[in-house]
Amino acid sequence: MDELGHKDRAEPEDTRIRAARIQDVARLADVSTATVSRALANPERVSPEARARVLEAIAKTGYVPNPAARSLRSQKTFMVLVVLPDLSNTFFSKILRGIEETLFEAGYGMIISDLDGSPEKEAHFAAFTAAGRVDGAILLNGHLFGQSRGGEGQPARIGIPLVALCEAIPGADIPQIEIDNRAAASRMTQHLATLGHRRIAYVSGPANNILERERFLGFKEGLEAVGLPFDPALIIPGDYTIEAGVRAGQDLVARSTRPTAVFCTSDEMAIGLMRTLFSAGLKVPDDISVAGFDDIEFAAVAEPSLTTIHQPRRELGQAAASALIDLLQGRSSPKRIRLDTELVIRDSVASL
Amino acid sequence: MDELGHKDRAEPEDTRIRAARIQDVARLADVSTATVSRALANPERVSPEARARVLEAIAKTGYVPNPAARSLRSQKTFMVLVVLPDLSNTFFSKILRGIEETLFEAGYGMIISDLDGSPEKEAHFAAFTAAGRVDGAILLNGHLFGQSRGGEGQPARIGIPLVALCEAIPGADIPQIEIDNRAAASRMTQHLATLGHRRIAYVSGPANNILERERFLGFKEGLEAVGLPFDPALIIPGDYTIEAGVRAGQDLVARSTRPTAVFCTSDEMAIGLMRTLFSAGLKVPDDISVAGFDDIEFAAVAEPSLTTIHQPRRELGQAAASALIDLLQGRSSPKRIRLDTELVIRDSVASL
DNA sequence: AAGTTGCATGTAATCGATTACATAGGGTTG
DNA sequence: CAACCCTATGTAATCGATTACATGCAACTT
Numbered sequence: 146m147d148e149l150g151h152k153d154r155a156e157p158e159d160t161r162i163r164a165a166r167i168q169d170v171a172r173l174a175d176v177s178t179a180t181v182s183r184a185l186a187n188p189e190r191v192s193p194e195a196r197a198r199v200l201e202a203i204a205k206t207g208y209v210p211n212p213a214a215r216s217l218r219s220q221k222t223f224m225v226l227v228v229l230p231d232l233s234n235t236f237f238s239k240i241l242r243g244i245e246e247t248l249f250e251a252g253y254g255m256i257i258s259d260l261d262g263s264p265e266k267e268a269h270f271a272a273f274t275a276a277g278r279v280d281g282a283i284l285l286n287g288h289l290f291g292q293s294r295g296g297e298g299q300p301a302r303i304g305i306p307l308v309a310l311c312e313a314i315p316g317a318d319i320p321q322i323e324i325d326n327r328a329a330a331s332r333m334t335q336h337l338a339t340l341g342h343r344r345i346a347y348v349s350g351p352a353n354n355i356l357e358r359e360r361f362l363g364f365k366e367g368l369e370a371v372g373l374p375f376d377p378a379l380i381i382p383g384d385y386t387i388e389a390g391v392r393a394g395q396d397l398v399a400r401s402t403r404p405t406a407v408f409c410t411s412d413e414m415a416i417g418l419m420r421t422l423f424s425a426g427l428k429v430p431d432d433i434s435v436a437g438f439d440d441i442e443f444a445a446v447a448e449p450s451l452t453t454i455h456q457p458r459r460e461l462g463q464a465a466a467s468a469l470i471d472l473l474q475g476r477s478s479p480k481r482i483r484l485d486t487e488l489v490i491r492d493s494v495a496s497l
Numbered sequence: 498m499d500e501l502g503h504k505d506r507a508e509p510e511d512t513r514i515r516a517a518r519i520q521d522v523a524r525l526a527d528v529s530t531a532t533v534s535r536a537l538a539n540p541e542r543v544s545p546e547a548r549a550r551v552l553e554a555i556a557k558t559g560y561v562p563n564p565a566a567r568s569l570r571s572q573k574t575f576m577v578l579v580v581l582p583d584l585s586n587t588f589f590s591k592i593l594r595g596i597e598e599t600l601f602e603a604g605y606g607m608i609i610s611d612l613d614g615s616p617e618k619e620a621h622f623a624a625f626t627a628a629g630r631v632d633g634a635i636l637l638n639g640h641l642f643g644q645s646r647g648g649e650g651q652p653a654r655i656g657i658p659l660v661a662l663c664e665a666i667p668g669a670d671i672p673q674i675e676i677d678n679r680a681a682a683s684r685m686t687q688h689l690a691t692l693g694h695r696r697i698a699y700v701s702g703p704a705n706n707i708l709e710r711e712r713f714l715g716f717k718e719g720l721e722a723v724g725l726p727f728d729p730a731l732i733i734p735g736d737y738t739i740e741a742g743v744r745a746g747q748d749l750v751a752r753s754t755r756p757t758a759v760f761c762t763s764d765e766m767a768i769g770l771m772r773t774l775f776s777a778g779l780k781v782p783d784d785i786s787v788a789g790f791d792d793i794e795f796a797a798v799a800e801p802s803l804t805t806i807h808q809p810r811r812e813l814g815q816a817a818a819s820a821l822i823d824l825l826q827g828r829s830s831p832k833r834i835r836l837d838t839e840l841v842i843r844d845s846v847a848s849l
Numbered sequence: 850a851a852g853t854t855g856c857a858t859g860t861a862a863t864c865g866a867t868t869a870c871a872t873a874g875g876g877t878t879g
Numbered sequence: 880c881a882a883c884c885c886t887a888t889g890t891a892a893t894c895g896a897t898t899a900c901a902t903g904c905a906a907c908t909t
Contacts, residue, residue, distance in 0.1 A: 211569070213565050213566075238584050241584050241609075242611055254630065256606050259597055259598075276562070276563070277516060277561075277563060391798065442739055443739070446739055446742075
């Protein structure tokens, strides 16, 4: 069996030890393969003695069921696809960890598909769902759904359970895990107003983003609640990235009358914006207050530290994973789960 | 077969359209399943006419090979495991994207395993490799390897191809993709010295981290190159996190004689450190210069913007994935790939 | 013309687990 | 004691693709 002798057809020169199969376990435990399978899947359906022998044999052989075989027969993959718009966005990482740990505990693996640009996204999603490579998917991105409905060319196999995380999908009848973006945005707006700010700018997310719409509604709601007028000139377009924040900052710097406070709908934008203001010689919060959204790691160490909305990211991930697991295992899942946010007050916002 | 009528065994009441199998394609194209399989895997081994008919039938049915079946037969999963110490660390995200895109192009999927704490790590790695759920793995974490060698209990199936990314694994005979940490650290050290700094502090990574060792060697090398003495009092322990940077900052602030420059071996630490210095009333770079390592997104928008070492993160990921794919497909792969770094000069470092 | 070679294709075994169905034996009931 | 039921277990079909081997046919060699 080694690079020396082996005249008699030994294992191909593969050093790897052949993994134990269910048959090996069955033989060792002196039962049939059916019993081994049952001992694992439905312990109560085999006698205690047989089960003991099986478990012992499994321990001895180090048997692990072959997922391909199991999957082929049972039509389940024990894999979940996580679709997200941008892996390098800090915001998602803790969410992912929450998802991963919950999935892992339930015996599921996680496949990540980073959409990044438009073109591939459909491809990725289709490739995995269509091929039956995953049992379900968690979507951290709302847009994608529209297209996937029964286009002729693509396989009509989109029937796998889905869960939407953070980005609600409009007409879709799937569980949505989210925070109350509207309430949070309203809260922040009122917080700013309470400190005496009258001209509050708003740096938005991507235009047709559902999350953005909610936050925008919340912003307007907040203004209304404190009796401030809504001024379209104070809306600055953004897309949650650092660069968008930088650009928004340039816009502000160039203005003759500036707002006294800026509410950025992501911490990245707030940090980019503060950077630009600073370069232009404006001081935060003395000259202008800046608030963020998300409470990413860097929010606390930004200079000045960022007042923002804390989202329970890990918990969001866990909740999404749990909801999906419920669906996958035939249980029902609440249609909508809302986790609480928290207003985190730091140094980037001051009273007028 | 069902509680209602349907006498002639209709499809079970599953709305999902049954995915096309190779048999359906074969029937439609009027060939055998073997020919269909060959038309896909070895196009040159079937006649052009047959191939055309097969392709047409595939287009018509929307056939996608069932990965479980393929995997069962061919003993390949077309999945790669990526093991990393901390998903929420900004540094990894772009690397992941590089890995993912390269894998995807080659038809491989990516499974991510975030080690986070110690206990699970072995579990995750073992669970996936042992079960044959993946064909290979990319390790972004060096430690793990020691344990996995032939422990009695665990399945001896660690024979899958591995690639080490960024964290070289000492004795292991596997391809290593990395940057020249030593040269980069030396370069930065000399850069600081050239600007007149004589007392340069060094904020380290985790003690037994290989990457850290290289950078530390580079630091000492750099000192030597410019004729500066090595002063152990100027070494401050860290672990690459923001918090470690904050702590290092507190340490510095408390000192009576302070270094004029600090070389942090990660941008996170540099940013945390600057934050603390600032809070203590010290100005960067006027009172003290700060340099980082990695060039993460936030480095450019920190205040002041951070002088650091740029690592080609996406390319690192791509290189690692390519190397692994080479191995998986039986080609050989260079044992060591080194990508170039770049010294990025910004505002956090000034001449004395 | 008989033998050889090689290509295109088909037939069927195979991968390893799950599970419908069959069966044997022990216990219960009238 | 016969009829029945229930439990524990075994037998073998099955999931869908890959691929070793077999076959048929055409072209070429001597």
